[in-house]
Amino acid sequence: MSDKILVVDDKQMMRDSVGSTLQRGGYQVVAAGSGDAALGLLARHRPAVVLTDLKMPEMDGLELLTRLRTADENVPVLIMTAYGTVDTAVEAMKEGAFDFLQKPFEGDQLLLAVRRAVEHRRLLQENVALRGSEPQRTGAPMLVGRSDPMRQLAQQIQQIAHSQGTVMISGESGTGKEVVARTIHAHSPRRDAVLMFLNCAALSSSLLESELFGHERGAFTGADVLRKGRFELSDGGTILLDEISEIEPPLQAKLLRVLQEQQFERVGSSMTIQVDVRVIATTNRDLVECVADGSFREDLYYRLNVLPLHLPPLRDRIEDVPLLAEHFLSQVSLREQRDAPVFDGEALELLMGYHWPGNLRELGNICERASVLTRGGVIRASIVQPWLAARPDPSAEGDAAGAARPIARLEDVEREQILRTLDTFNGNRQRTAEALGICVRTLGLKLKKWKQSNLVAQTV
DSSP states (O other): OOOEEEEEEEEHHHHHHHHHHHTTTTEEEEEEESSSHHHHHHHHHOOOSEESOOOOOSOOHHHHHHHHHHOOTTTTTEEEEEETHHHHHHHHHHHOOOEESSSOOHHHHHHHHHHHHHHHHHHHHHHEEOOSSHHHHHTTEEEEEOOOHHHHHHHHHHHHTOOOOOOEOOOOOOOOOOHHHHHHHTTSSTSSSSSEEETTTOHOOOOOOOHEEETTTTSSTTOOSSEEOHHTTTTTTTEEETTGGOOHHHHHHHHHHHHHSEEEEEETOOOOOOOOEEEEEESSOOOHHHTTTSOOOOHHHHTTEEEEEOOOOOOOGGHHHHHHHHHHHHHHHHHHTSSOEOOOOHHHHHTSSSSTTTTTHHHOOOOOOOHHHHSSEOHHHHHHHHHTSSOOOOSSSSSHHHHOOOOHHHHHHHHHHHHHHHHHTOOOHHHHHHHTTTOOOOOOOOHHHHTTTTTOOOOO
8 A cells, every 4th residue: 555645735737746756656646736725635635744835825834734733743744945945944844844845856856755754654653652741741752662672772762862962873774763863852952943854875975965064056067056954954953864874985074074063164165154963873784894894984983973872673672562563553543543453362473473674664564564454353363474474584594504505705695685685575676775774875886786797687
């Protein structure tokens, strides 16, 4: 079942253009020409994300944002804004908008922003519960889980949140790193200021520099107007740098300076800008290994790793699976407006015996799929068993079988594993990268290299 996106814009051409791009990206689209129409569609369609223009007659994007969050405080709202209203868009983020897109934007930018917003909503459903006295007062989530690793993590988050220090969150893909980062910000002294997000793996090095630090008009081809970077827009708040390990070494040096001195220059400018920004970084890679192989600066690593947090994989807190499953099913039932089903005893045994390579994201996906496909109120083992069997536990392979295998080069083993995973997901690079714990750009570079060396088919 594809996610539904509500597009709000008073211009028909813009609604058609954005809607067409989103449909090509695999989303369902519902469009509204005004804020009032959007509010009418919200309850009927329960969209995963709302994408709205900022400047509209009668009800503008800011008023719509306020009313949307009153109706459904968990729906991520993306603001579309033209040059000259970026500061207003940042104000909207302080009021609860998830992010903004500056016009004109490319289709890939749109799809990336929407995908991240959809993923954020899923992570909220998967890893947090908006219940309990303190979370409700602060508007901040509380982690779901009673296992020892989760109790320790919750205690660490509470201590870290009140500090101003840089935070490094590590953990496998799907463990909820972004949600933890947002929890830290929501409990911090900066909670009333903006939390800015940037996926470092989604952009080339040159575009990433401009996105981080901004650029002057005429700084490079296509720089038609002055643009403020994410650090400048985050002044007084927090910036979340996702997949920090994917930043190229030359840009790492500039990031180090911001961490040390809280100052930088826009691309094409010699004027130094001073900011007050707290940095939270996330990674699914071992940065110590990255430092050892020379791909990540050691001095930057120590600047980032001031307050480290490691999120445990689901297999290391398997006793939380029943509680998480109940929570996910409850979230789906609220969205679908029907009674929540339950897993029977045998189904729960299967879930607790599984190794969960996709962690919380995979569990949430299975719970949603099972909830939709189950007739009646009980989810049987026969429903979930085929999905779990599709991804066998690599640790279950016997030593004898491994000993019988001929020795192969590490590069060949890596290529074979990547190609096998790519085939499992029918060529979907995003899902392949997530399953392997690498970024999409890294996967693309590897495939390009192998194609050039005729090690894989050109159609891969």
